[in-house]
Amino acid sequence: MKAIEIIEKKQKNEKLEYKEIEYMVNSYIKNKINDDTMSQFVWAIYNNGLSIEETYFLTDVMIKSGETIDLSSINKPIVDKHSTGGVGDKVTLIVSPIVAAAGVCVPKMSGRGLGLTGGTIDKLESIPGYKLSLSRGSFVEELKKVGCAVISQSEKIAVADKKIYALRNEIGAVDSIPLIASSIMSKKIASGSDIIIIDLKVGKGAFMKTIKDATLLAKTMVKIGAFYNKKVICTLSDMNIPLGRNIGNALEVKEAIDFFKGKYDKRLYELSVYISSLMISTAKKISFSKAKKLVINLLESGHAKNKFYEWIRYQGGDLTKIRDKAKKYIVVSTKSGYINNIDSLKLSQLVFDLGAGRIKKTDKIDYASGVLLNKTIGDRVIKGDILGVIFYNKKVEDMDKIFESCFKIEPKKKRPKKIIIKTIK
Numbered sequence: 404m405k406a407i408e409i410i411e412k413k414q415k416n417e418k419l420e421y422k423e424i425e426y427m428v429n430s431y432i433k434n435k436i437n438d439d440t441m442s443q444f445v446w447a448i449y450n451n452g453l454s455i456e457e458t459y460f461l462t463d464v465m466i467k468s469g470e471t472i473d474l475s476s477i478n479k480p481i482v483d484k485h486s487t488g489g490v491g492d493k494v495t496l497i498v499s500p501i502v503a504a505a506g507v508c509v510p511k512m513s514g515r516g517l518g519l520t521g522g523t524i525d526k527l528e529s530i531p532g533y534k535l536s537l538s539r540g541s542f543v544e545e546l547k548k549v550g551c552a553v554i555s556q557s558e559k560i561a562v563a564d565k566k567i568y569a570l571r572n573e574i575g576a577v578d579s580i581p582l583i584a585s586s587i588m589s590k591k592i593a594s595g596s597d598i599i600i601i602d603l604k605v606g607k608g609a610f611m612k613t614i615k616d617a618t619l620l621a622k623t624m625v626k627i628g629a630f631y632n633k634k635v636i637c638t639l640s641d642m643n644i645p646l647g648r649n650i651g652n653a654l655e656v657k658e659a660i661d662f663f664k665g666k667y668d669k670r671l672y673e674l675s676v677y678i679s680s681l682m683i684s685t686a687k688k689i690s691f692s693k694a695k696k697l698v699i700n701l702l703e704s705g706h707a708k709n710k711f712y713e714w715i716r717y718q719g720g721d722l723t724k725i726r727d728k729a730k731k732y733i734v735v736s737t738k739s740g741y742i743n744n745i746d747s748l749k750l751s752q753l754v755f756d757l758g759a760g761r762i763k764k765t766d767k768i769d770y771a772s773g774v775l776l777n778k779t780i781g782d783r784v785i786k787g788d789i790l791g792v793i794f795y796n797k798k799v800e801d802m803d804k805i806f807e808s809c810f811k812i813e814p815k816k817k818r819p820k821k822i823i824i825k826t827i828k
């Protein structure tokens with residue numbers, strides 16, 4: 404087989420066979436073809452797409468390039484959750500203990516953030532002592548004892564995806580539905596759960612900008628799941644405005660703690676209750692409304708909060724010592740009116756510039772930096788009201804002006820977009 408012939412075939416938009424995709428991927432991870440040749444292959448896919456069958460072939464080859472996790476010794480329903488990443492997205496920190504408190508196991512391998520949005524692992528790293536990597540045995544043991552475990556993505560899972568995803572990042576070819584679908588699904592399927600709930604973010608602060616593209620990605624992932632007999636459910640949620648009141652690693656952990664104490668942002672509450680209920684109802688095979696009642700009860704009774712503390716303690720984290728040391732800059736509004744929009748992309752760029760994000764995986768981040776929104780979508784503000792607080796260790800020029808410019812304040816109130824757009828099964 405010759406790489407150039409396979410590339411030309413895809414360039415002509417002809418269908419590839421399993422063994423051709425397998426040849427390209429395996430040759431690349433064994434360094435038998437170089438980055439330039441693989442880039443040509445990736446670009447041919449980027450430009451011409453892949454059929455659903457070819458997308459499944461690529462997913463399968465990437466799964467087989469690494470290890471898979473066997474969760475069959477766990478005698479409880481199991482469900483995995485994935486988010487495609489958004490601004491202020493701390494939903495994993497909230498739903499994992501809620502679902503575990505309902506008697507459903509949540510084995511979660513998460514990534515670090517690249518670019519503007521922070522990953523769950525970066526957020527957890529702001530808790531001193533929290534162990535991000537566990538042996539396979541300890542991971543399963545924690546799932547049996549606590550019910551949820553969140554660790555960083557194993558280097559041994561979907562090895563080919565790691566290399567290809569890094570190449571796609573470098574050449575600017577991330578934004579392709581079959582490539583994204585196979586990348587996410589290879590990791591999720593190799594991680595062992597039979598049910599996978601995906602929170603697919605849509606809008607300015609997400610990498611899926613339109614509902615049309617997000618729907619196509621969701622349908623592709625659901626179909627790939629079906630090849631493996633896995634139940635994949637995708638909820639499309641709005642990411643035009645930030646999720647919750649805090650953006651920044653330590654700040655988001657603190658928002659999760661507040662959430663369990665009953666102090667929550669309305670949209671964050673709505674999405675977290677929805678995703679938890681979907682996970683529980685699917686795993687326990689009960690109605691959504693019954694699962695939702697259970698979720699609300701677990702929150703109100705304090706059981707979910709206790710599970711959150713149990714989980715963090717079990718993984719060695721000390722919540723009394725969160726890495727949150729930063730100076731505060733209070734921003735007051737220079738206008739009166741209603742907040743009709745908050746630019747999540749611009750705000751995440753500010754948080755990134757404050758030091759909360761990274762470009763390369765090895766870059767150091769400032770866990771304490773970020774922003775707190777004192778006012779949010781739909782709120783009325785009067786000139787002089789506190790709009791929010793900037794937490795910083797390194798000042799950004801005009802940060803107060805940039806912060807204020809993220810808020811669209813108008814005389815008339817507009818109805819905010821709904822947080823949950825639709826669910827695709």
Ligand code: URA
Nearest residue numbers: 568577582583586587
């Ligand atoms: N997340 C992934 O894991 N892969 C992609 O290709 C895009 C987002």
